[in-house]
Amino acid sequence: MRLLITGGAGFIGSRLARTLLARGQLQGQAIEQIILADQFPAPADLAADPRVLVKTGPLLDHCQALAHEAVDGVFHLASAVSGECEADFDLGLRSNLDSTRALLDALRARHQGGAAPARLVFSSSVAVFGPDDAVPMPERVADDTLPTPQTSYGIHKHICEHLVADYTRKGYIDGRSARLMTVTVRPGKPNGAASAFFSGIIREPLAGEPSVCPVSLDVSHPVSSPRATVEGLIAIYECTREAYGGRTAMNLPALNVTVKDMLDALERVAGPAARARVSFERNDTIAGIVSRWPKGATAKRANQLGLHAEKSFDDIIRQYIADTQASPHAALALKGYTP
Amino acid sequence: MRLLITGGAGFIGSRLARTLLARGQLQGQAIEQIILADQFPAPADLAADPRVLVKTGPLLDHCQALAHEAVDGVFHLASAVSGECEADFDLGLRSNLDSTRALLDALRARHQGGAAPARLVFSSSVAVFGPDDAVPMPERVADDTLPTPQTSYGIHKHICEHLVADYTRKGYIDGRSARLMTVTVRPGKPNGAASAFFSGIIREPLAGEPSVCPVSLDVSHPVSSPRATVEGLIAIYECTREAYGGRTAMNLPALNVTVKDMLDALERVAGPAARARVSFERNDTIAGIVSRWPKGATAKRANQLGLHAEKSFDDIIRQYIADTQASPHAALALKGYTP
Numbered sequence: 054m055r056l057l058i059t060g061g062a063g064f065i066g067s068r069l070a071r072t073l074l075a076r077g078q079l080q081g082q083a084i085e086q087i088i089l090a091d092q093f094p095a096p097a098d099l100a101a102d103p104r105v106l107v108k109t110g111p112l113l114d115h116c117q118a119l120a121h122e123a124v125d126g127v128f129h130l131a132s133a134v135s136g137e138c139e140a141d142f143d144l145g146l147r148s149n150l151d152s153t154r155a156l157l158d159a160l161r162a163r164h165q166g167g168a169a170p171a172r173l174v175f176s177s178s179v180a181v182f183g184p185d186d187a188v189p190m191p192e193r194v195a196d197d198t199l200p201t202p203q204t205s206y207g208i209h210k211h212i213c214e215h216l217v218a219d220y221t222r223k224g225y226i227d228g229r230s231a232r233l234m235t236v237t238v239r240p241g242k243p244n245g246a247a248s249a250f251f252s253g254i255i256r257e258p259l260a261g262e263p264s265v266c267p268v269s270l271d272v273s274h275p276v277s278s279p280r281a282t283v284e285g286l287i288a289i290y291e292c293t294r295e296a297y298g299g300r301t302a303m304n305l306p307a308l309n310v311t312v313k314d315m316l317d318a319l320e321r322v323a324g325p326a327a328r329a330r331v332s333f334e335r336n337d338t339i340a341g342i343v344s345r346w347p348k349g350a351t352a353k354r355a356n357q358l359g360l361h362a363e364k365s366f367d368d369i370i371r372q373y374i375a376d377t378q379a380s381p382h383a384a385l386a387l388k389g390y391t392p
Numbered sequence: 393m394r395l396l397i398t399g400g401a402g403f404i405g406s407r408l409a410r411t412l413l414a415r416g417q418l419q420g421q422a423i424e425q426i427i428l429a430d431q432f433p434a435p436a437d438l439a440a441d442p443r444v445l446v447k448t449g450p451l452l453d454h455c456q457a458l459a460h461e462a463v464d465g466v467f468h469l470a471s472a473v474s475g476e477c478e479a480d481f482d483l484g485l486r487s488n489l490d491s492t493r494a495l496l497d498a499l500r501a502r503h504q505g506g507a508a509p510a511r512l513v514f515s516s517s518v519a520v521f522g523p524d525d526a527v528p529m530p531e532r533v534a535d536d537t538l539p540t541p542q543t544s545y546g547i548h549k550h551i552c553e554h555l556v557a558d559y560t561r562k563g564y565i566d567g568r569s570a571r572l573m574t575v576t577v578r579p580g581k582p583n584g585a586a587s588a589f590f591s592g593i594i595r596e597p598l599a600g601e602p603s604v605c606p607v608s609l610d611v612s613h614p615v616s617s618p619r620a621t622v623e624g625l626i627a628i629y630e631c632t633r634e635a636y637g638g639r640t641a642m643n644l645p646a647l648n649v650t651v652k653d654m655l656d657a658l659e660r661v662a663g664p665a666a667r668a669r670v671s672f673e674r675n676d677t678i679a680g681i682v683s684r685w686p687k688g689a690t691a692k693r694a695n696q697l698g699l700h701a702e703k704s705f706d707d708i709i710r711q712y713i714a715d716t717q718a719s720p721h722a723a724l725a726l727k728g729y730t731p
Contacts, residue, residue: 142500161481186637186638186639187642199536199537202557208558216547219547223544298526301527
């Protein structure tokens with residue numbers, strides 16, 4: 054089988070690609086090729102794999118060109134992130150709406166040309182939820198909570214959920230939308246998302262660097278580890294339509310934590326010196342965006358598929374440390390960490 | 393002030409235009425001009441009014457050209473209807489999504505050029521609601537019921553609600569979305585909507601013509617008179633943002649009736665001979681679409697604005713008869729009716 058991962062050079066995309074290549078199969082079918090489409094170059098290890106075809110360039114171009122590519126399945130992860138969409142309205146519309154529409158239309162054209170409907174997993178986001186004056190948001194958002202997004206990013210994700218549902222209803226694709234929780238701990242540099250600090254306040258202290266937290270200790274949020282997120286995307290790809298249930302987007306499992314919970318875990322795993330590297334300096338823009346995000350989430354449908362979040366944030370930090378120790382950058386990324 | 397009505401030659405659009413011209417003002421401001429944009433020519437009485445500017449042509453072209461028009465307010469009613477969207481997927485996307493996006497971007501461009509944000513009322517639809525396998529639909533859908541649309545038309549309307557909300561959040565427009573109930577009794581010919589029979593089973597018997605009902609007597613549905621619908625659109629235009637509340641779409645008031653209720657009312661108002669002109673012949677396509685529509689609706693937010701539906705379907709039929717008696721086609725349209 055041939056798979057496409059949009060955003061395939063990104064953190065989740067490349068981790069998903071590595072996981073799929075290591076498995077060698079998806080849904081019992083051997084993976085012959087994975088196309089990694091991204092505006093950035095793919096990581097060297099992936100580019101070197103003979104089963105990987107790297108396509109670098111603007112997503113909208115990729116999606117239009119896709120009309121001529123035979124793919125059996127798609128993980129559509131590419132997206133402009135929340136901070137980018139707030140700063141550049143047109144960029145957000147183009148990257149998140151126009152690209153998704155072009156991708157769906159390319160898959161539809163292939164199906165109408167005789168191909169079986171491609172299976173597609175769309176990565177939506179917990180950012181579809183937000184408090185509207187007319188519709189209060191529950192403490193924990195569920196699969197069937199009414200999304201009233203308070204950012205352009207959330208609006209785009211929710212609109213795409215509905216496009217995926219309609220192309221699926223018409224039989225053009227077999228689409229499923231998974232709402233990702235905020236993924237932490239991300240390695241590398243902040244990516245421009247308003248949620249970047251949810252990784253920074255753990256990653257930087259472990260590297261011996263200072264980190265500034267732009268929100269207060271009591272901010273609560275649903276997060277997910279990279280491992281659980283990739284596992285969720287694959288499970289939602291592999292499940293039957295009956296097991297997926299309907300065409301409405303489902304939440305991926307969340308660990309609901311406060312910033313204090315995260316820093317307490319950091320102290321337990323890496324000691325008080327690590328925690329002491331985090332200082333607090335409120336950023337009104339980021340705090341404003343985050344204040345309109347959910348404080349927690351449930352994931353009943355994902356749980357029914359056997360998906361569960363980590364039991365504690367300690368586990369998520371240990372996972373980051375173990376992943377990083379296996380990388381060539383371990384010495385730098387963990388220079389503030391003494392086991 | 394200068395107003396734009398898209399779909400301004402349609403039934404609701406032209407009725408709205410006549411109501412506004414008769415009032416002479418909106419929100420206390422004198423109406424200097426109303427632009428009626430439609431793919432069809434405007435009715436002669438409206439075209440003859442010196443305050444009316446008629447623009448006939450494809451909606452997408454109108455919306456793009458609008459970037460150069462100074463309008464203070466918009467009623468965005470134009471839409472491909474449900475049956476059309478099911479039959480022609482591309483037509484639906486173009487008419488309902490691309491046109492709305494072009495309209496919103498034209499208004500945004502004018503605002504970014506220095507104009508005050510235009511006020512915009514978007515006519516959404518009760519068709520945003522539907523039953524999904526993962527999300528059962530309540531007997532009566534409310535303002536905050538989760539929309540899981542089961543038609544492309546419903547998907548498009550719901551997506552546009554979210555676009556209107558986001559352009560409003562950004563301050564580019566002052567947008568409000570009103571979910572219209574099924575409007576009955578419509579005069580003239582069926583318009584291709586799957587809901588056309590909700591008017592046909594009353595209008596045709598009153599004209600002395602036979603009518604075929606494609607669904608069974610016990611089908612229940614939220615309907616609204618033309619009068620209440622136009623009143624609702626104007627009230628939602630005129631209310632303050634605080635009174636509108638949030639940015640989520642609101643339901644317009646509904647009278648929840650069964651087909652049997654409608655025919656009982658027909659018999660009370662126009663006699664058993666009128667009712668006897670209705671026969672039943674199930675149409676699986678129409679019945680299938682209608683079965684995925686709500687059986688009833690509530691409208692708490694609209695009620696708080698002082699909006700209410702008629703008390704009985706008898707009132708709606710009498711309203712149709714009174715409106716029709718004032719028209720030049722009364723003799724034909726009511727030749728089956730003896731007061």
